[in-house]
Every structure is written in C-alpha cells, then in structure tokens.
Amino acid sequence: MDQIMNKVGSYWLGQKANKQLDSFGDDINSLSNSIQGGTKWLVNKIKGKMQKPLPELLKEFGLPIGIFPRDATNYEFNEQTKKLTVFIPSICEVGYKDSSVLRFTTTVTGFFEKGRLADVEGIKTKVMIWMKVTSISADSSKIHFNAGVKKSRSRDAYEVLRDGVEIDKF
Numbered sequence: 001m002d003q004i005m006n007k008v009g010s011y012w013l014g015q016k017a018n019k020q021l022d023s024f025g026d027d028i029n030s031l032s033n034s035i036q037g038g039t040k041w042l043v044n045k046i047k048g049k050m051q052k053p054l055p056e057l058l059k060e061f062g063l064p065i066g067i068f069p070r071d072a073t074n075y076e077f078n079e080q081t082k083k084l085t086v087f088i089p090s091i092c093e094v095g096y097k098d099s100s101v102l103r104f105t106t107t108v109t110g111f112f113e114k115g116r117l118a119d120v121e122g123i124k125t126k127v128m129i130w131m132k133v134t135s136i137s138a139d140s141s142k143i144h145f146n147a148g149v150k151k152s153r154s155r156d157a158y159e160v161l162r163d164g165v166e167i168d169k170f
Contacts, residue, residue: 051077053073054068054073054075054086057075057077061112061113061114061115061117062114062115062116062138063117063136063138063143064158064159065158065159065160065161066096066158066160066161066162067102067117067136067143067158068088068094068108069088069092069094069104069162069164070161070162070163071088071163072086072087072088072104072108074086074087077112082111082112082113083109083111083112084109084110084111085107085108085109086108087106088104088105088106088108088164089106090166091103091104091166091167091170092164092167093165093167094162094164095162095165096157096158097157097160098157100126100153100157101125101126102123103123103124103125103170104122104123104164106122108120108121108122108123109121109122110135110136115137115138116135116136117136117137118134118135120134120135120136123136125145125147125151127147127148127149127151131148131149132148133145133146133147134147138155139155140155141155142154142155143157
C-alpha cells in the first residue's frame with residue numbers, strides 16, 4: 001500500500017511541478033514582451049521621440065479608445081506603413097458594458113486606415129463561437145467587427161478603458 005501511495009504521490013507532485021514550470025515559462029515570456037515594449041519606449045524617449053498614449057492614437061484614426069485593455073500601453077506604430085503592433089502583458093479577455101467580450105493575445109497587429117484597423121491579428125470575439133477578428137471599423141454611433149461575419153455594436157461601449165482578465169489560452 002505504501003508503494004502505491006508513494007507512486008501516486010510522486011506522480012501528482014511531478015504533474016504539479018510541470019504545471020508550475022509551464023506557468024513560470026509563460027510568466028517569463030510575458031515579462032519579456034513587457035520589457036521589450038518598455039525598452040523601446042525608453043529608447044524613443046532618450047532619442048526625443050515620445051509616443052502619444054495608445055488611446056490618443058486610436059482617437060486620431062477615428063476609433064474608440066477602449067478597444068484594447070487598459071494595460072496595453074506599449075505599442076509600435078510605423079507612420080509610413082501605418083502598421084500598429086500593440087503589446088499586452090498577458091492573454092486576456094475584456095468585457096464591455098453591452099455584454100460583448102474580446103479576447104487578446106500578447107501581441108496584436110493591424111494596419112490603420114481612417115476609421116478602421118485592417119488585417120488584424122491577435123483579437124477574437126464571440127459570435128456563437130470564438131472567431132478571429134480580421135478588421136475593426138467605426139462610424140459615429142457603431143463599431144463593426146469583421147470576424148467572418150460583420151458584428152456591429154454600440155460605439156459607446158468601447159469609449160471607456162477597461163481592465164483585461166487574464167485567461168489561459170487564446
């Protein structure tokens with residue numbers, strides 16, 4: 001009986017240790033992304049090129065300021081190609097006041113056009129099942145998510161910055 005308990009206990013501890021090591025690896029990757037984004041911000045500051053806050057950049061292109069989670073503060077923006085890369089500390093979901101939910105990976109990319117973020121990678125929305133968002137556009141009263149089908153929602157729900165809730169997988 002002791003041998004069986006020993007084997008069960010060591011198996012259980014081994015599984016627990018593997019989960020902890022996997023979690024530790026994910027934490028290191030997340031920290032690495034945060035440090036990478038922070039380092040680029042610091043280099044730009046030293047060079048005298050200060051980035052505007054992400055909500056301000058979104059507003060400049062006619063999009064609501066609350067599309068991304070509140071902690072998505074590090075980003076890269078190429079003014080020539082209009083490519084936006086947003087760094088998010090961990091995979092998360094954001095719930096909005098209209099009961100909609102967006103899911104984000106740690107790196108989201110897309111290309112700005114006036115009132116639109118095209119070729120989006122790294123965001124999902126729920127349309128009966130989780131579907132990848134390919135573009136986000138907005139007009140004065142609505143925001144439109146293209147995820148295989150066009151899902152229109154009230155723009156007001158996305159005008160407020162919201163916290164992301166960490167999740168295990170995208």
